[in-house]
Amino acid sequence: MxxxxxxxxxxxxxxxxxxxxxxxxxxxxxxxxxxxxxxxxxxxxxxxxxxxxxxxxxxxxxxxxxxxxxxxxxxxxxxxxxxxxxxxxxxxxxxxxxxxxxxxxxxxxxxxxxxxxxxxxxxxxxxxxxxxxxxxxxxxxxxxxxxxxxxxxxxxxxxxxxxxxxxxxxxxxxxxxxxxxxxxxxxxxxxxxxxxxxxxxxxxxxxxxxxxxxxxxxxxxxxxxxxxxSGFDTAVEEAQRAINAAHVEAESIENGIGVVKLMGRYSGFIAMYATLASRDVDCCLIPGSPFRLEGKGELLEFIEKRLKENGHMVIVVAEGAGQDPTVESMRSVDHQDASGNKLLLDVGLWLSQKITDHFTRNKKMHINLKYIDPTYMIRAIPxxxxxxxxxxxxxxxxxxxxxxxxxxxxxxxxxxxxxxxxxxxxTGVQNVVVTDRMWARLLSSTNQPSFLSSKDVEDAKKGATDAAVGRGE
Missing domain, CATH: 3.40.50.450 (Rossmann fold)
Known part of the structure; x- marks a missing residue:
């Protein structure tokens, strides 16, 4: 073998x-x-x-x-x-x-x-x-x-x-x-x-x-x-169609939320570049930037704030994001596909359900959430x-x-x-570096918080340095 x-x-x-x-x-x-x-x-x-x-x-x-x-x-x-x-x-x-x-x-x-x-x-x-x-x-x-x-x-x-x-x-x-x-x-x-x-x-x-x-x-x-x-440029372009659809759905109804899950395993590049290109995204979540749902300044609070400000919002989530809390809440065990890649749980469905449950439970605001997963549309097109x-x-x-x-x-x-x-x-793998300029441009474009603690930032910097050393840079 x-x-x-x-x-x-x-x-x-x-x-x-x-x-x-x-x-x-x-x-x-x-x-x-x-x-x-x-x-x-x-x-x-x-x-x-x-x-x-x-x-x-x-x-x-x-x-x-x-x-x-x-x-x-x-x-x-x-x-x-x-x-x-x-x-x-x-x-x-x-x-x-x-x-x-x-x-x-x-x-x-x-x-x-x-x-x-x-x-x-x-x-x-x-x-x-x-x-x-x-x-x-x-x-x-x-x-x-x-x-x-x-x-x-x-x-x-x-x-x-x-x-x-x-x-x-x-x-x-x-x-x-x-x-x-x-x-x-x-x-x-x-x-x-x-x-x-x-x-x-x-x-x-x-x-x-x-x-x-x-x-x-x-x-x-x-x-x-x-x-x-190869194929990345086409994937980002096709992802725009899904983000545009989510934006149209969200802004056409009171407190509309469009959630788009984009493929990318643990890298997050499609999600980041599609977000930067669209200018319609309010929040982008990627594997390299851990996020928490509950608490001051965390994701659910940010969603409430953005809905009060704009009346709608679009969230893009990369498929490898949020896997730790997703795995914990779904009590899943590790599985791999035939190529040996870890099978990722559907963070888009999980996140959509958590957002819906939060607003249903708190009854502060009625929302209308639409979830779009264009995975196979993106990779199967010419x-x-x-x-x-x-x-x-x-x-x-x-x-x-x-x-x-x-x-x-x-x-x-x-x-x-x-x-x-x-x-x-x-044969190694590279990911979006959340201490890099491109991620800073994204945060500026979406006006979202980074959701990173000071420890997260230090860990990300160390990880980026270690990866560069491993690549011989």
Missing amino acids: CSEGKTTPKIVRGEGGYVLEDVPHLIDYLPDLPTYPNPLQDNPAYSVVNQYFVDVNDNVAQKIVVHKSSPRGMLFRRAGPHQRVCFESDEVHACIVTCGGLCPGLNTAIGEIVCGLYGMYVVRKVLGIEGGYRGFYSSNTTNLTQKSVNDIHKRGGTILCTSRGGHDTLKIVDSIEDRGINQVYIIGGDGTQKGASVIFEEIQRRGLKVAVAGIPKMIDNDIVVIDQS RNASDNIYCTLLAHSAIHGAMAGYTGFTVGPVNGRHAYIPFHRI
Whole structure:
């Protein structure tokens, strides 16, 4: 079964504090591997581009804001096409698999990998693995051509289907070897990338000429290192529709309250950005900012105050918020989904009931509460224009890396430049930092209290510092 990879980081050090965390390359264990001229140099579409090929020494800095006395920090290899490649076009037999939950842009990534391989590198054998990782050894495959993926970017979901859960790494690599596959493109979130890491390790152990490239997909935007996850921009845009509906419902009736629960696991990014974008939200609750219901200055008192001032209000709550009081009041035990993620209780329903009970019990004010949960609407829709372009760039960067012989990597933007990132660096989770400027902007926008005690603030600062140290910042 799958377990998190144990690959030793590939660190390259140089003068002046240069520290590159490089990604594996096929020549690391196949030293006599031949190389070939990149077919792109004969492609008329790219002949007009100046300096199209990236230099082998081009790197991307993880941190761009530094003090004059601070070290330069960690660097990653810049993504892009190389002058020499490790695969001839007619020998490439690629496969694509999507794993985990749905996210806008999956079909775009699939389509652009296919079209990029066909159009840029003249590859003619691309296989789609249906049903996630298990599809490798259950014979669920389909041949992918430019014609078959022609308009899939207009649809939500994934044409290859997906699944969650553990997989048999040995069976997967057996299937890859038996089918003659030599490029594996894996689209998924942090759990999927952990699986990709152990698949790469087994391929490396067997000495196979197989490049493994990951494309990060996480609607919650909680993958570390990279600037933003694909699908996040679309998710925030769609969340606006739910918030707008809640606002219309709330302001159209006396003492109306609209409660909107937005997905995001423990990160809270969708809730925060959707709140900032809408300007119709009175209170946003996220996992990193604990709140209490009862007491002076706490949530229920704030709701009463805002209703007296405005006659209505909108509350946005991230799915991972309030889990401690929710679990305690519902006396629930811990459960996990097939991917090993903790199943979160429905904080939106719980909060709506607590608000309703409070006003019913106190009889101070009659309220009209509407609860909206757009979870599956947000993640099942087609991508917007921004995410469509983003997924295209991710797919192309992954192709360039695999063709050049890099393996065991995920691609993503770091400070605006696409880079190749080792699998182990993106399997952590990042959350909204409530001591950061963006959260301060939200508090200013909603005019809500922070609900944080002085101890909460100190704990949050310490947590943010520890997380930054853990990420090597």
